[in-house]
Amino acid sequence: MDAVNAIPVHSKGAPAGGVDELVRLSAADMQGVNALIAARMASQVPVIPALADHLIAAGGKRLRPLLTVAAARLAGSTDEACLKLAAAVEFIHTATLLHDDVVDSSKLRRGKVAAHLIWGAPSSVLVGDFLFARAFELMVETGSLRALQILAKASSVIAEGEVLQLTRAHDLNLDQATYLEIIQAKTAELFAAAAESGAVSAGVDETRIAALRAYGLKLGLAFQLADDALDYGGATETLGKNAGDDFREGKATLPLLLGIARSGPRETAFWERVIGRLEQTDADFRRARELIVGVGALEATLDLAADYAAGAKAALAAFPANPWRTALEDLADFAVSRSA
Numbered sequence: 001m002d003a004v005n006a007i008p009v010h011s012k013g014a015p016a017g018g019v020d021e022l023v024r025l026s027a028a029d030m031q032g033v034n035a036l037i038a039a040r041m042a043s044q045v046p047v048i049p050a051l052a053d054h055l056i057a058a059g060g061k062r063l064r065p066l067l068t069v070a071a072a073r074l075a076g077s078t079d080e081a082c083l084k085l086a087a088a089v090e091f092i093h094t095a096t097l098l099h100d101d102v103v104d105s106s107k108l109r110r111g112k113v114a115a116h117l118i119w120g121a122p123s124s125v126l127v128g129d130f131l132f133a134r135a136f137e138l139m140v141e142t143g144s145l146r147a148l149q150i151l152a153k154a155s156s157v158i159a160e161g162e163v164l165q166l167t168r169a170h171d172l173n174l175d176q177a178t179y180l181e182i183i184q185a186k187t188a189e190l191f192a193a194a195a196e197s198g199a200v201s202a203g204v205d206e207t208r209i210a211a212l213r214a215y216g217l218k219l220g221l222a223f224q225l226a227d228d229a230l231d232y233g234g235a236t237e238t239l240g241k242n243a244g245d246d247f248r249e250g251k252a253t254l255p256l257l258l259g260i261a262r263s264g265p266r267e268t269a270f271w272e273r274v275i276g277r278l279e280q281t282d283a284d285f286r287r288a289r290e291l292i293v294g295v296g297a298l299e300a301t302l303d304l305a306a307d308y309a310a311g312a313k314a315a316l317a318a319f320p321a322n323p324w325r326t327a328l329e330d331l332a333d334f335a336v337s338r339s340a
Contacts, residue, residue, distance in 0.1 A: 019334050022066055022327035029069045029083060030062065036087040040134045051119050051127045055094055055109060064194045065090045071198030071212045074324040081201040084138045085147055089194045091135035092151065096158055098128035104249050147197040154193035161185025170250040170276055172260055179254055188220025211318035215328065218312035223335040225305035228253035229298050232289050244285040250275050254301045259292035267291060305336045
């Protein structure tokens with residue numbers, strides 16, 4: 001990466017410990033979750049498992065179901081009640097990705113061609129609906145009305161966030177508070193619900209349920225802020241999507257909003273053309289990135305992400321020190337410091 005492409009090192013927090021320990025601790029549980037996912041993707045309609053597997057098999061680290069399992073284990077659970085909730089969380093997340101890629105006309109997802117470009121937008125939307133239905137079946141099977149309520153509410157909040165973002169697309173006057181409202185609904189709410197439902201499945205007290213919800217919410221905010229920064233400071237091969245997709249779609253993310261505010265009136269015409277009217281040339285992304293990096297907008301975004309990550313780690317003080325707590329603390333660091 002050259003100097004323009006490089007992400008500024010944020011000023012708060014230590015380098016990420018990564019998620020390796022969390023993956024190791026959760027390995028047996030995640031085998032069970034993955035088996036549930038594979039079984040519940042099955043359908044007599046061949047396009048459904050084919051399309052769903054295209055996205056789910058691309059995988060990544062399955063942070064949201066990992067979070068459900070880890071929250072349950074940190075809260076003292078020793079049974080398998082959390083596994084169905086973790087699989088439901090992954091189905092909800094995958095369904096929203098399928099829908100988002102159609103809405104955003106995305107070309108890549110997790111480094112693979114977006115499903116709607118292979119099977120078409122109608123099939124992608126309908127398979128997303130199928131996965132939502134499977135998620136609710138899994139929730140009902142747990143017998144926990146409260147967990148069902150948590151994840152059902154999260155699903156509606158995510159949809160509200162998507163609509164709010166859509167209505168404020170290309171809005172150069174979007175304020176930071178509304179931006180944070182959008183990402184809290186779109187991203188952080190599912191992190192919060194994943195952790196909260198895991199805690200509920202463990203039967204832990206209300207104080208610790210609230211602590212794990214707070215952890216998940218702050219983790220999700222940190223994760224999305226870092227992700228938005230990576231769109232201007234990362235590389236396509238590490239992002240799993242095309243670098244600059246947010247810019248090309250005119251999404252008003254915090255690095256862009258800060259870049260617009262800090263670059264001053266002389267750049268107003270540029271921003272109005274490339275974001276307000278989406279009239280872009282091949283050279284415009286590089287210029288936008290230079291402006292955003294030059295005024296410190298990426299570093300400011302990552303500093304805010306680091307603040308949320310620190311808040312997430314602080315929420316874990318409700319639990320005694322143990323390997324699960326340490327692994328979740330490392331996950332908060334990873335959310336900000338990851339290179340992808």
